[in-house]
Amino acid sequence: MAHGPAKGIGRWFFTTNHKDIGTLYLWFSFAMFLMGGFFAMVIRAELFQPGMQIIKPEFFNQMTTMHGLVMVFGAIMPAFVGLANWMIPMQIGAPDMALPRMNNLSFWILPMAFTILTATLFMEGGAPNFGWTFYAPLSTTYAPPTVNYFIFGVHLMGASSIMGSINIIATVLNMRAPGMTLMKMPMFVWTWLITAFLLIAVMPVLAGAVTMMLMDINFGTSFFNAAGGGDPVLFQHVFWFFGHPEVYIIILPAFGVISHIIPAFSRKPLFGYSSMVYATASIAFLSFIVWAHHMFLVGMPIGGELYFMYATMLIAVPTAAKVFNWISTMFRGSLTFETPMLYAVAFVILFTIGGFTGIMLAVAPADIQYHDTYFVVAHFHYVMVAGAIFSSTAAVYYWLPKWTGKMYNETMGKVQFWIGFIGFNVTFFPQHFIGLAGMPRRYSDYALQFSDWNMISSTGAFIYGTAQLLFLYNVITTIRSGKPVSEPKTWDGAEGLEWTLPTPAPYHTFTTPPAVK
Amino acid sequence: MLRRAKMLFTLIFAPVVSLAISAGALAEEAGNWAVNMPRGVTSVSNSIYDIHMLVFWIVTITGVLVFAVMFYVMYAHRKSRGAVAANFHENTTAEIVWTAIPAVILVLLCIPATTSILDIYDTSEAEMDIKVTGLQWKWQYEYLGEDVKFLSELTTPESEIYNTAPKGQYYHEEVNEPLVLPANTKVRFLITGQDVIHSWWVPDFGVKRDALPGFVNETWANVLEPGVYRGQCTELCGKGHAFMPIVVNVLEKEEYKTWLIDKKAEQAAIRELTNKTFTMDELMEIGEAAYNRSCAGCHQVNGQGVPGVFPSLVGQGIAIGPVEAHIDIIVNGQAGTAMQAFGDQLSELDQAAIITYERNAWGNNVGDITQPIDVYNWKKGKR
Numbered sequence: 001m002a003h004g005p006a007k008g009i010g011r012w013f014f015t016t017n018h019k020d021i022g023t024l025y026l027w028f029s030f031a032m033f034l035m036g037g038f039f040a041m042v043i044r045a046e047l048f049q050p051g052m053q054i055i056k057p058e059f060f061n062q063m064t065t066m067h068g069l070v071m072v073f074g075a076i077m078p079a080f081v082g083l084a085n086w087m088i089p090m091q092i093g094a095p096d097m098a099l100p101r102m103n104n105l106s107f108w109i110l111p112m113a114f115t116i117l118t119a120t121l122f123m124e125g126g127a128p129n130f131g132w133t134f135y136a137p138l139s140t141t142y143a144p145p146t147v148n149y150f151i152f153g154v155h156l157m158g159a160s161s162i163m164g165s166i167n168i169i170a171t172v173l174n175m176r177a178p179g180m181t182l183m184k185m186p187m188f189v190w191t192w193l194i195t196a197f198l199l200i201a202v203m204p205v206l207a208g209a210v211t212m213m214l215m216d217i218n219f220g221t222s223f224f225n226a227a228g229g230g231d232p233v234l235f236q237h238v239f240w241f242f243g244h245p246e247v248y249i250i251i252l253p254a255f256g257v258i259s260h261i262i263p264a265f266s267r268k269p270l271f272g273y274s275s276m277v278y279a280t281a282s283i284a285f286l287s288f289i290v291w292a293h294h295m296f297l298v299g300m301p302i303g304g305e306l307y308f309m310y311a312t313m314l315i316a317v318p319t320a321a322k323v324f325n326w327i328s329t330m331f332r333g334s335l336t337f338e339t340p341m342l343y344a345v346a347f348v349i350l351f352t353i354g355g356f357t358g359i360m361l362a363v364a365p366a367d368i369q370y371h372d373t374y375f376v377v378a379h380f381h382y383v384m385v386a387g388a389i390f391s392s393t394a395a396v397y398y399w400l401p402k403w404t405g406k407m408y409n410e411t412m413g414k415v416q417f418w419i420g421f422i423g424f425n426v427t428f429f430p431q432h433f434i435g436l437a438g439m440p441r442r443y444s445d446y447a448l449q450f451s452d453w454n455m456i457s458s459t460g461a462f463i464y465g466t467a468q469l470l471f472l473y474n475v476i477t478t479i480r481s482g483k484p485v486s487e488p489k490t491w492d493g494a495e496g497l498e499w500t501l502p503t504p505a506p507y508h509t510f511t512t513p514p515a516v517k
Numbered sequence: 518m519l520r521r522a523k524m525l526f527t528l529i530f531a532p533v534v535s536l537a538i539s540a541g542a543l544a545e546e547a548g549n550w551a552v553n554m555p556r557g558v559t560s561v562s563n564s565i566y567d568i569h570m571l572v573f574w575i576v577t578i579t580g581v582l583v584f585a586v587m588f589y590v591m592y593a594h595r596k597s598r599g600a601v602a603a604n605f606h607e608n609t610t611a612e613i614v615w616t617a618i619p620a621v622i623l624v625l626l627c628i629p630a631t632t633s634i635l636d637i638y639d640t641s642e643a644e645m646d647i648k649v650t651g652l653q654w655k656w657q658y659e660y661l662g663e664d665v666k667f668l669s670e671l672t673t674p675e676s677e678i679y680n681t682a683p684k685g686q687y688y689h690e691e692v693n694e695p696l697v698l699p700a701n702t703k704v705r706f707l708i709t710g711q712d713v714i715h716s717w718w719v720p721d722f723g724v725k726r727d728a729l730p731g732f733v734n735e736t737w738a739n740v741l742e743p744g745v746y747r748g749q750c751t752e753l754c755g756k757g758h759a760f761m762p763i764v765v766n767v768l769e770k771e772e773y774k775t776w777l778i779d780k781k782a783e784q785a786a787i788r789e790l791t792n793k794t795f796t797m798d799e800l801m802e803i804g805e806a807a808y809n810r811s812c813a814g815c816h817q818v819n820g821q822g823v824p825g826v827f828p829s830l831v832g833q834g835i836a837i838g839p840v841e842a843h844i845d846i847i848v849n850g851q852a853g854t855a856m857q858a859f860g861d862q863l864s865e866l867d868q869a870a871i872i873t874y875e876r877n878a879w880g881n882n883v884g885d886i887t888q889p890i891d892v893y894n895w896k897k898g899k900r
Contacts, residue, residue, distance in 0.1 A: 051680045057756040124825035141713075225731075271608075272612055317619050334601055356577075437551035
């Protein structure tokens with residue numbers, strides 16, 4: 001404990017401290033969340049009524065694309081990397097991450113990548129407008145010239161993710177406190193270890209996809225151009241080989257967070273720790289072999305269609321096991337519902353609804369009607385927002401007292417939760433109806449029969465957006481003027497090494513490893 | 518506390534319950550508050566609907582049961598009610614049971630799903646073939662073997678889209694020329710794209726298939742009831758993605774035969790016009806209409822284009838250069854850009870009129886006239 005943080009602004013540029021870097025990731029992620037959210041507000045404002053009111057269709061496409069890219073790569077992924085940086089060393093009894101300088105680099109690449117990406121909004125021809133899934137040839141031959149900035153940005157994000165993953169794997173495998181065997185690791189550490197392997201496996205695939213695009217655009221190759229012997233469907237296979245594991249990269253750490261919060265507020269250990277670990281590993285494995293369920297309509301052979309349908313349905317089994325485990329953990333516990341627990345319960349319910357629509361989408365014949373409609377939009381926002389965003393918000397409320405030594409205002413936390421919860425459901429539940437009734441996604445304008453539910457959905461979106469500003473307010477007032485707390489355990493039911501540390505957690509922790517029985 | 522539990526219950530459950538109720542009671546009711554998939558008018562759309570409802574009920578009942586347990590726990594085992602935490606964990610039997618039950622349900626679900634998808638893939642014994650081509654931002658329908666081919670484009674005027682005029686009943690879902698099909702006939706669709714990927718969807722037929730540039734996908738429909746059915750493009754294809762609807766007019770077999778004979782005669786008459794010589798005024802008039810329909814989407818009504826994306830035609834480039842280059846780019850397009858080949862999309866007359874119009878409108882006073890026969894000869898010479 002010889003020295004604390006460096007003085008001045010340089011602390012944040014040159015830091016190698018896992019807590020500082022975790023903080024940087026979390027604030028960056030929140031800034032991106034607000035920006036991506038602003039894009040979503042533009043989209044929902046335009047869709048408030050049929051007809052074009054605020055923006056032109058070409059700009060609408062830029063908004064949907066940027067919203068998706070910023071939320072996935074800028075908000076959700078860095079949020080969990082930030083939590084990993086803060087919590088993994090504290091949960092395994094390590095003094096810091098294994099590779100602190102690389103840790104600094106992997107963070108500071110991100111602001112550059114997103115500066116490049118968002119700068120395209122102000123360039124001639126506009127920002128990328130081909131959707132966050134950037135299907136060729138719309139993203140190659142027919143793309144605006146800014147596509148090259150987009151490709152460079154994606155490469156940088158991939159490099160950042162891969163470095164972050166290497167760091168997490170090295171830390172978890174080498175720096176656990178003596179006595180902490182793999183099967184004694186906290187669930188958040190387990191889920192992140194598996195996630196890190198997923199990232200290392202698929203980020204290079206994404207890099208391959210965008211490199212092939214770069215070649216097609218600038219160097220006359222024809223990877224995705226049928227006229228030159230290529231195949232546009234190849235792009236989708238490569239993209240979804242990355243893209244499907246990617247959604248589990250986003251959700252697995254969320255499972256980890258929830259597996260800490262539910263036991264803490266049930267005052268009872270996690271029901272099936274080892275089955276949770278095995279379920280996480282099976283989900284990770286299955287994520288590699290189901291990618292083409294995003295492509296049921298590209299004209300796959302019937303064998304492929306059937307295989308991907310069966311394999312996809314299989315994922316429901318380990319996922320269901322997780323939900324049953326969380327409920328069994330709550331069963332005969334001694335439950336209280338502070339803000340983190342409210343978020344965790346909402347996560348379980350809403351994520352399960354998203355899982356149900358996932359099963360519906362997996363059924364290939366039914367997917368013919370669902371595919372590329374608002375039903376899909378509703379489905380993935382139930383798993384992405386209610387899954388990833390709710391759980392990372394829960395994590396912030398849960399660990400904020402440990403990080404800052406200040407307690408948030410419980411009433412304000414609950415108010416923020418309820419506004420967000422209502423706003424979220426008013427936004428996305430009607431989108432199931434709009435989709436089933438026949439409105440395709442990524443539509444800048446729509447037929448009159450979809451107008452009523454769209455108006456309700458937009459109203460909900462503005463409520464949900466407001467709730468995020470309240471979250472920002474809650475966090476800032478906690479840091480500035482929250483009630484000081486000093487007992488090591490903020491929550492009486494919480495377990496784990498992080499709760500053995502003083503509150504607030506000192507700048508350097510576990511310089512001598514704790515003993516784990 | 519109890520009140521809060523109730524509120525929690527209502528808020529979380531209300532959407533689930535309302536979905537269940539509305540799906541049952543209002544399933545057939547269309548309109549602005551529609552909540553469910555239409556049943557449709559083909560055997561395929563009906564089998565999809567049945568599977569959809571089957572899965573829907575399975576997940577709804579599962580959801581109600583699981584959430585009921587959860588809400589019971591959240592009510593009964595609250596610390597504020599004096600609940601003391603038990604300390605049980607790990608139970609292999611429970612784990613096996615809750616792994617096995619979903620697995621069995623899913624296997625059962627696979628049976629009807631497999632039957633249905635096999636039927637959807639069976640395009641054999643089709644009585645007629647329609648080639649559907651997706652282009653930015655319209656559909657082309659070709660009746661294979663019948664010498665009939667036409668473009669189908671949105672007719673909703675800009676004034677309705679940009680809210681200067683009230684929106685009509687079929688706002689956003691109306692086209693200049695619908696696809697016409699006979700009822701009770703197995704029609705095979707050969708679906709392809711010319712530029713980017715589109716996707717051809719008619720919900721009432723249960724037909725949706727990607728239109729890939731350079732590849733042909735097959736699917737089929739046998740429509741049981743005559744009527745007008747509307748659909749949309751479902752793969753993001755650029756700025757006009759939301760503006761390329763599909764309208765299918767299904768006629769009784771006899772009516773369809775009459776329509777086909779008339780259509781063939783009409784198309785033959787248009788081909789005749791290729792040999793006619795037009796005056797400048799005639800071409801400018803036809804050209805303005807055709808330009809606004811087929812070109813203004815990118816190059817704009819005033820010819821100025823969109824800086825950085827679509828080039829301007831005013832006072833520069835091909836529109837005031839040699840006429841041969843102008844004919845070539847209209848007929849063959851420009852590889853590697855968004856400029857399509859219009860040679861097979863538009864009649865020779867429309868192409869000649871557009872060229873003449875572009876060279877003489879907006880102050881481009883080149884003064885030359887391109888006749889339909891010039892375009893025709895260019896196409897012959899180039900092939």
